[in-house]
Amino acid sequence: MKKIYVLDTNVLLQDPYSIFSFEDNEVVIPAVVLEEVDSKKRYMDEIGRNARHVSKLIDGFRQSGKLHEKIPLENGGFLRIELNHRSFHQLQEIFVEKTNDNRILAVAKNLSLEEETKENGSPVILVSKDALVRVKADALGLQAEDFLNDRVVELDHIYTGLAELYIDSEKVNEFYEKGQLRLSDITTHFFYPNQFIIMKNSLGGSSSAIGIVEKTGCFVKKLVYNQESIWGVKPRNVQQTMAMELLLRDDIQLVTMIGKAGTGKTLLALAAGLMQAEDLLNYKKLLVARPIVPVGKDLGYLPGEKQEKLRPWVQPIYDNLEYLFNTKKPGEIDAILAGMASIEVEALTYIRGRSIPEQFIIIDEAQNLTKHEVKTILTRVGEKSKIILMGDPEQIDHPYLDEYNNGLTYVTEKFKEQAVAGHIKLLKGERSSLAQLAADLL
Template sequence: MSKIYVLDTNVLLQDPYSIYSFEENEVVIPAVVLEEVDSKKRNLDEVGRNARQVSKLIDHLRQSGKLHEKITLHNGGSLRIELNHKSFQQLQEIFVEKTNDNRILAVAKNLSLEEEAKEQGKQVILVSKDTLVRVKADALGLIAEDFLNDRVVEIDHIYSGFFEVYISKEAMDKYYEKGELLVADIVNHPFYPNQFLIMKDSLGGRASAIGIVDRDGKKVKRLVFDQERVWGIKSRNVQQMMAMELLLRDDLPLVTMIGKAGTGKTLLALAAALMQTEDLGKYKKLFVARPIVPVGKDIGFLPGEKEEKLRPWMQPIYDNLEFLFNTKKPGELDAILAGISSIEVEALTYIRGRSIPEQFIIIDEAQNLTKHEVKTILTRVGERSKIVLMGDPEQIDHPYLDEHNNGLTYVVEKFKDQSISGHVKLIKGERSTLAQLAANIL
């Protein structure tokens, strides 16, 4: 039996095409939702873009018939704008205020009562990304669900970039001797291109090795840069060793890294970028950027020129540069950077419309990017450039994103089977014992 799905505003603002996600069921958009969407369409951010997209989509569907009566969608379902069922009679004893959320709840409740009165009435389900709206729906006896179609993957199942496998002593000796093994000789299991393998002795011996699957997914080969010291930085753990391999490889224009605070993502990326830009001359410029999303309450407009305004947002980048350049005095880093024109620290606000060839690009805090924003960034990458996206999906400050649907997770999952990209999840914190403990228990 088909169902009726009543959509909250936040579902449409999260995914303008969400109306096509409910198969051959009926989708209902309360009139108050259109009002809320209309109030957001002048915003200059991602929410405003989605609001405008929803408006255009609904206007296009209007050509198929009267929206308040019901029109058929191309996926077999149907859509209608609900103008009736606004009565507050069923809510007035529980939720007195006539807020927009309560108006949406009233529509869902009245529709549900109408369907219950029918002999073969449909099940009415309210879909909202707002937790409290779903809690209110439960109090009213309504079925309420989160919109899960925008989730890329469950956070526990996100691709780690490495796999632990047990092999025979003979296979381990062969790997040490030749520096490579056929995947088919190790295990009957397919691997992604550029996925790392942590190989251990199947008999419980102490021998172990790290390898990387080739672009064709057929061979496991020895790492090239596993012991490389880069600008005074050397890998402290297995995952950092993997990260350095990806960062220094010329054949991987896209690298993604995820990990908790203090695992060394930014420091490793900057060290590898500086060596390849300043020392080896592989790239003409180092371009570092991060999204401007505040943690906690925004402090408002900042005084000064663009560089002065950006300094507080980019301070984590400058902190790592001070460490790499081994600066001792205040202002010393600024003097160094003034003499090195090949380093550019910028906000992502200004990246649209640019083409960035022959540059090493680092995008920090990429978990605060939407799918659309991360697509915009990756399509800016020019020939002979390398881009590194990194962040912690569990530390998101963007109000409309979570660990399941952010741009960083999206790229990790979509590119894991591509031969031109590599990924690793950093696990162990190296900042300090306190930082590691705080990342684990808080």
């Protein structure tokens, strides 16, 4: 049976192409949604870009017919702008205030009542990213769904970059002797390039080994990194050791790191970047950037020059740099960085249009990036550059992103089969016992 899907504004602002995601069913866009989209067109961020894109898409449909009638879509479905069914009669006793959300609910409810009077009426389903709109719909007896088509991966299937494998103790000894093992000799499982494997004794002994799958996927090899202290930082657990391996490998151009607060993502990346750019001179510059997305209420406009305006947003990066440079006086880190032209702390606002060759690039809080934004960043990377994307998908401050559709998860999933990329999920917090407890309990 064909269905009628009524789309909320946030669905279109999250994914302009969501119109084509409902197969051969009918898609209805309430007129109030067009008004909300129009109000967002002037925004100079991802929401504004999507609003403008939705406007152009819908304008293009006018060539196929009248928008208040059914317009055929390429996938066999139909699109309609709903101008009628705006009556508030069915909602006025429950939701008195005529907000935009309630108007969208009114359209869905009236459509549903109309379809119920038909002999072969279609079920009406409201699609919204707003949980409370779905709750309201349920209170009105409406079917409501979240828009899940934009999710990169399903629950519990996010790539961790790490696997465990139980093998014979003889094979463990052989791995230490030869420095590598052919995967076909120890398992039938498939592994991605640069994926880490913890090999354990299948008989329960204490012998174990850590290896990384080489680019062809045929061999697992010893780690190159030997756990020496870098800029006063030494890995404290196995995942941090794996992260440092990825950060220091010249043949891995893209590194993604996922972990809760306090797992050491930023500190490890900065230490590796300083070593590569300052000590080894493998890169001309260390560029550190993060998106400007507030955790709580926005600070608003800030006084001063660009660097002064950026300081509150990039302060966590400065905190880590102060630790690495072992500064003791207030403002000392600013003097150090002013004398080191090879270190640049920037906001992602200014990255569009740039080309960044021969640089070690660190993008912090990448979970707050959309798919389009992360594509923009990666396409800025020039020759002989290395980029690190890191963050915690469980701590997202962007209104239209979640753990499964953000830019960091998107890149992790799309690049896991590529030989130039590596990924690791950090599990254990090392900031303090209190920070780890807070990350687990809260």
